[in-house]
Amino acid sequence: MSQETFHCQEELKLESGEVLPEFDLCYTTQGHLTPKKDNVIWVLHALTGDSNVQEWWSGLVGEDKFFDPTKYFIVCANNLGSCYGSTQPLSTNPVTGKAYYYDFPNLATRDMAAAFDRLREHLGIESIDTIIGGSLGGQVALEWSYILQEKVKNTIIVASNAKTSPWTIGFNEAQRMAIESDCTWGEKRPDAGKKGLETARAIGMLSYRHQEIFQASQSESEEKTDHFKVSSYLRYQGVKLANRFNALSYWVLTKAMDSHDLGRARGGTAKALSEIKSKVLSIGINTDMLFNKEESQFISQHVPKGTYREISSIYGHDAFLVENEQINYILKSFYLENND
Ligand SMILES: CC(=O)SCCNC(=O)CCNC(=O)[C@H](O)C(C)(C)COP(=O)(O)OP(=O)(O)OC[C@H]1O[C@@H](n2cnc3c(N)ncnc32)[C@H](O)[C@@H]1OP(=O)(O)O
Numbered sequence: 033m034s035q036e037t038f039h040c041q042e043e044l045k046l047e048s049g050e051v052l053p054e055f056d057l058c059y060t061t062q063g064h065l066t067p068k069k070d071n072v073i074w075v076l077h078a079l080t081g082d083s084n085v086q087e088w089w090s091g092l093v094g095e096d097k098f099f100d101p102t103k104y105f106i107v108c109a110n111n112l113g114s115c116y117g118s119t120q121p122l123s124t125n126p127v128t129g130k131a132y133y134y135d136f137p138n139l140a141t142r143d144m145a146a147a148f149d150r151l152r153e154h155l156g157i158e159s160i161d162t163i164i165g166g167s168l169g170g171q172v173a174l175e176w177s178y179i180l181q182e183k184v185k186n187t188i189i190v191a192s193n194a195k196t197s198p199w200t201i202g203f204n205e206a207q208r209m210a211i212e213s214d215c216t217w218g219e220k221r222p223d224a225g226k227k228g229l230e231t232a233r234a235i236g237m238l239s240y241r242h243q244e245i246f247q248a249s250q251s252e253s254e255e256k257t258d259h260f261k262v263s264s265y266l267r268y269q270g271v272k273l274a275n276r277f278n279a280l281s282y283w284v285l286t287k288a289m290d291s292h293d294l295g296r297a298r299g300g301t302a303k304a305l306s307e308i309k310s311k312v313l314s315i316g317i318n319t320d321m322l323f324n325k326e327e328s329q330f331i332s333q334h335v336p337k338g339t340y341r342e343i344s345s346i347y348g349h350d351a352f353l354v355e356n357e358q359i360n361y362i363l364k365s366f367y368l369e370n371n372d
């Protein structure tokens with residue numbers, strides 16, 4: 033596997049009208065392009081993921097796994113706005129020579145897709161066999177599929193949607209309120225909002241999981257009136273995330289998720305979906321309370337070549353990172369049924 037940084041010197045005009053004068057994307061590649069360049073698998077990560085897909089999707093990507101680098105050329109790039117090597121609020125604004133911090137422009141999922149498309153061109157990739165992404169990665173994948181048109185053969189969207197629901201925006205807003213309530217928020221320092229980010233992640237975890245998994249893993253074996261297991265679990269998850277992520281990126285990426293709507297300025301969500309050219313496999317999760325399965329079904333019902341499959345899990349939304357056996361089975365049958 034190789035990890036590199038793509039530096040795009042051409043400006044990126046954003047949907048908001050603002051401009052990023054230049055940007056970086058950190059990305060990994062595994063495997064080799066065939067002479068016909070027809071074996072590209074492009075993986076898009078979720079909110080706090082990174083370009084090291086083999087680490088966080090080890091059940092799907094790697095030698096002898098479904099996406100095997102001995103067969104495919106597998107690309108995964110860190111989202112624009114994320115703090116794992118791509119341009120983000122702590123990056124230097126070339127216009128001022130200082131870090132952007134709170135002046136970082138609003139990103140939309142279609143801006144993130146447009147940035148990936150620049151990297152595709154840089155890598156000399158004309159067409160993509162499959163783009164696959166979960167959650168925020170699925171939203172960006174859908175936007176990119178719309179832009180790519182015939183240049184992508186298969187689009188696989190896991191636990192995601194075509195337009196963010198008020199429910200999901202609400203969860204994101206509550207998380208940003210937690211960040212805002214940190215007295216360091218507003219200061220120009222890399223750890224601004226770090227304590228607030230801990231609380232934000234604790235709130236987020238309630239949306240990424242389902243009651244059943246908490247029942248299974250955090251129930252008490254004795255009568256307790258305080259110091260519950262689940263309390264230490266949420267606090268632990270908060271600290272863990274705050275130690276590996278930054279609140280400014282979290283802010284920007286949750287805002288991008290909020291404004292996601294494939295149909296904006298394209299005649300509505302259903303119409304935009306109907307204009308997607310690739311085959312689309314939309315995978316829902318029966319217990320997902322954040323991007324519920326009806327949102328996944330909406331995608332497959334409105335694209336011309338859509339298939340819907342469902343993961344059954346007690347995990348909830350995060351099942352897309354955990355239920356690898358089921359995802360493998362779904363992928364295998366989709367490719368058997370839909371590809372020569
Ligand atoms: C650089 C990077 O890391 S990029 C990361 C890329 N990651 C992603 O894209 C997704 C982020 N990851 C995740 O969301 C999760 O790790 C998943 C969904 C993949 C897997 O979740 P799980 O393994 O089930 O983790 P789970 O939610 O059970 O938490 C386990 C952790 O909580 C701890 N824990 C469990 N119960 C408790 C408790 N009651 N009190 C305190 N800690 C607890 C465990 O010790 C374990 O700690 P560890 O992570 O340090 O080993």
Ligand SMILES: N[C@@H](CCO)C(=O)O
Binds near residue numbers: 078240
């Ligand atoms: N566990 C996921 C949640 C959002 O899909 C992440 O941290 O990216």
